[in-house]
Amino acid sequence: MRRIWAVAGAALLLAPTTAMRQGVPVDLAMVAKIREEGLQRSQVMEYEGYLADVLGARLTMSNDMKRAQQWAQGAMTKMGLVNVAAEPFMDYGVTWDNEYVSVHLIEPDYQPMVGYPIAHTNGTNGRKVAEAMIVDLLVKSDLEKYRGTLKGKAVLVTPPATIDIAAMTRGVPRLTQQDLDALERTTIAPPRVVPPRTARNADVLTPEEKVAFYAAEGVAVVLQSESGWIGAVRGFSRPGTRTDGWSRAGMLASPAMVAITPEHYNRMYRILRRNIPVKVDVDVRNRIGERVEQAMNVVGEIAGSDLRDEVVMIGAHLDSWHASPNASDNASGVAVMLEAMRILKTVGAKPRRTIRVALWAGEEQGLFGSRAYVSKHFGDPRDPAVGMKPGYEKLSAYFNQDYGSGQYLGIYLQGNEHAREQFTAWMAPFRDLGMTVVSNQGVGSTDHISFDEVGLPGFQFLQDRTPGQGGHTNLDFYDTIQAGDLMKNAVIVASYAYHTANADKRIPRKR
Ligand SMILES: [Zn+2]
Structure with a gap:
C-alpha cells in the first residue's frame, strides 16, 4: 500500500490492488499496468516484423541465425535486461x-x-x-x-x-467452445498402444x-x-x-x-x-563453413529481489527451418517472450524471483538447446552421470510458446494438478481476452518437454488454431500473423511470469 500512497491519488485506494482467488493472491494493480503497456503501447509486431522481414530464416548454425542471435541480444540489452548472453551448448558443426x-x-x-x-x-x-x-x-x-x-x-x-x-x-x-470444454474435461489419458515392431x-x-x-x-x-x-x-x-x-x-x-x-x-x-x-x-x-562452431542459446534476465537466486523462465525457440522466415514457427513465440520481458521492465515490475527469458537453438533438430541448458543448469535426476544440480531446486517453472501464433485460450497443466489452483487464479483477469481453459493434458514436441522430462514444471500455453500458416515450409511469412493474438499472449505470459516470480512458494512439482 505504501507505493499507492506515494504514486497515486485517493481514487486508486478504493480499488483493491490484490485480490485473493481461492487463497491465491492476484496482483490486480500489476495486471492493470501490464495490460495497459501490452495492449496500448505494444512492441510485439515490431519484434515480429524485424525477425520475419529483416532477419528471415534462422537455421541452427547458419550465419542467418548468428545475425538473429545478435539482434536478440541487442533487443534484450536495449530493454534493460541484465546478464544478456549467448550461451554455447554444444559443438554443433559447420555453418x-x-x-x-x-x-x-x-x-x-x-x-x-x-x-x-x-x-x-x-x-x-x-x-x-x-x-x-x-x-x-x-x-x-x-x-x-x-x-x-x-x-x-x-x-x-x-x-x-x-x-x-x-x-x-x-x-x-478455430477451436470451438466445445473443443475447449473437451480439453478441460479430458483428464484421463487413454492407455498407450505400442505398435508391434516390424523387423x-x-x-x-x-x-x-x-x-x-x-x-x-x-x-x-x-x-x-x-x-x-x-x-x-x-x-x-x-x-x-x-x-x-x-x-x-x-x-x-x-x-x-x-x-x-x-x-x-x-x-x-x-x-x-x-x-x-x-x-x-x-x-x-x-x-559451407570452414570450422566446427558451438551452437548457442540467448538468455537475459530481470533480476529478482529477496529470492533472486530462484528463477522463473519463459522462452521460445529462435531457430527455424530455412526456406522461409518462419514467422509463426517460431518468430511469433520469440516476439511474444521479448515483448513480455519489455512490458515487465517498462512497468517497473520488481519480481522477487529472477525472471529469465531463453531463446533456444537446435529445437527443430531435436530440442538440443533447451535439453543441453536444462542438463547444465538444473541437471537430470534420472541420469546418474548428470545428477541434480543445485539449480534444480531453484527453478520455479518454465513457460513456452510454440504452437503457431494463435492467441492463448488457456494453459496445459502437463499432468501437474498441483499447479491448477494458481494457474486458474492468475487466468481470471484475462477472461475477457479469451483465456479460460486449464487443461490437465500434457502436450509435446517442443522445449517445455526438456524441463518436464527431468521432473521440472514446464508448461506450454493452449493456443487457438490459425489458418493459412505454413510452418516448416517456404510459406511462413509475416502476413498470417495476427497482431491482437501476439499482444494478448505477451500480456498473459508477462503476468504469469510475474505471479510465478512473486508467489510465496515455487510451483509444486508433479511428484
Ligand atoms: Zn516450433
Whole structure:
C-alpha cells in the first residue's frame, strides 16, 4: 500500500490492488499496468516484423541465425535486461547458408519452378542444364539397375506428391467452445498402444545409402517433393547430418538436393512418364563453413529481489527451418517472450524471483538447446552421470510458446494438478481476452518437454488454431500473423511470469 500512497491519488485506494482467488493472491494493480503497456503501447509486431522481414530464416548454425542471435541480444540489452548472453551448448558443426537457388523447366516447355535446397547439402558448382530422370530406389538390388546411368542427371527421387484437396476446403477451424470444454474435461489419458515392431528388411536402402549413391554416381541435382499443400516446398535436412555431425566433409560430399512444390515436381514426373524428355536448368549455391562452431542459446534476465537466486523462465525457440522466415514457427513465440520481458521492465515490475527469458537453438533438430541448458543448469535426476544440480531446486517453472501464433485460450497443466489452483487464479483477469481453459493434458514436441522430462514444471500455453500458416515450409511469412493474438499472449505470459516470480512458494512439482 505504501507505493499507492506515494504514486497515486485517493481514487486508486478504493480499488483493491490484490485480490485473493481461492487463497491465491492476484496482483490486480500489476495486471492493470501490464495490460495497459501490452495492449496500448505494444512492441510485439515490431519484434515480429524485424525477425520475419529483416532477419528471415534462422537455421541452427547458419550465419542467418548468428545475425538473429545478435539482434536478440541487442533487443534484450536495449530493454534493460541484465546478464544478456549467448550461451554455447554444444559443438554443433559447420555453418550452412543458402546463397542462391534457381530451378527452371526448359524442355519440353519453359517454366520457372519454385524450389529450395535441402539443408546441409552441397551446391551444383555452377549453373547446370540437366536431363531429368525418375529414379525409384527401394532395395539394394535396385542400385545395379541405375549404376552408371545417373551422371549429370537431374534425378526425381520421390513419388509424385499428393495434395490433400479435402483438407484445403476444410481449412483450419478455430477451436470451438466445445473443443475447449473437451480439453478441460479430458483428464484421463487413454492407455498407450505400442505398435508391434516390424523387423526392417535388411535389403531396404536407408535414406543415407540412397543419398550416398546419388553422390557417387555424380548426379547434377536431386529433386524431390514431400509436400502435401499447394505451392508449398517442404524440405528439411540431408539424411545423415546428425550422424556426420553437420560436418563440412559431409556437406561437400553430398549431391545438390532441391525440394520442389508439388505442382512443379508432379508436372515433370508426368511428362517423364509419357517418355517425353525433360530438361531442367538449375543453379544452387550454398555457403559451407570452414570450422566446427558451438551452437548457442540467448538468455537475459530481470533480476529478482529477496529470492533472486530462484528463477522463473519463459522462452521460445529462435531457430527455424530455412526456406522461409518462419514467422509463426517460431518468430511469433520469440516476439511474444521479448515483448513480455519489455512490458515487465517498462512497468517497473520488481519480481522477487529472477525472471529469465531463453531463446533456444537446435529445437527443430531435436530440442538440443533447451535439453543441453536444462542438463547444465538444473541437471537430470534420472541420469546418474548428470545428477541434480543445485539449480534444480531453484527453478520455479518454465513457460513456452510454440504452437503457431494463435492467441492463448488457456494453459496445459502437463499432468501437474498441483499447479491448477494458481494457474486458474492468475487466468481470471484475462477472461475477457479469451483465456479460460486449464487443461490437465500434457502436450509435446517442443522445449517445455526438456524441463518436464527431468521432473521440472514446464508448461506450454493452449493456443487457438490459425489458418493459412505454413510452418516448416517456404510459406511462413509475416502476413498470417495476427497482431491482437501476439499482444494478448505477451500480456498473459508477462503476468504469469510475474505471479510465478512473486508467489510465496515455487510451483509444486508433479511428484
Ligand atoms: Zn516450433
